[in-house]
Amino acid sequence: STMSLERCQSEWTEIEQEYQQTQETHKVYRQKLEELTNLQAICSSAISKQRKGLKDLKHSLHKCTKTCNEKETAVINDLKVQIKERQNVFFDMESYLPKKNGLYLNLVLGNVNVTLLSNQAKFAYKDEYEKFKLYMTIILMFGAVTCLFLFNYRTERNKSEIPVKML
Numbered sequence: 001s002t003m004s005l006e007r008c009q010s011e012w013t014e015i016e017q018e019y020q021q022t023q024e025t026h027k028v029y030r031q032k033l034e035e036l037t038n039l040q041a042i043c044s045s046a047i048s049k050q051r052k053g054l055k056d057l058k059h060s061l062h063k064c065t066k067t068c069n070e071k072e073t074a075v076i077n078d079l080k081v082q083i084k085e086r087q088n089v090f091f092d093m094e095s096y097l098p099k100k101n102g103l104y105l106n107l108v109l110g111n112v113n114v115t116l117l118s119n120q121a122k123f124a125y126k127d128e129y130e131k132f133k134l135y136m137t138i139i140l141m142f143g144a145v146t147c148l149f150l151f152n153y154r155t156e157r158n159k160s161e162i163p164v165k166m167l
Helices: 002-065 070-094 103-109 119-161
Strands: none
Touching: 002 070
């Protein structure tokens, strides 16, 4: 009895130490998550600001094109290419940042953040989403065909029950 009580106390001490470590790990996790959320907001804001600046610059370059010589036109075209490349980089950056869900996803899931941080998770999600859409399409088509047959059956049955008036 004493031996087993000592063993239980020893196990409790070990579990208590692991618990303390788990609490510390969770605290660090929450801090990092908060940092990540703040960084996401900062990046999203900076990208939006950059996009607006590029849009304004592109508009200004378009106006300049009308009154420029050949050398200036070459510079403008070079800037336009660089702007296009920058927009592509921003698109890649935004794929790792949270964004608003589309209409369908909002209807199905509600306003839930489905930002996936790794490419592997993104591909797995897309694969599962495509399967879901396929299954839903099959179910809806089956339902539509069933309704069509039931409607036609009822219509045909009702036609045969209508009495013909004698003249």
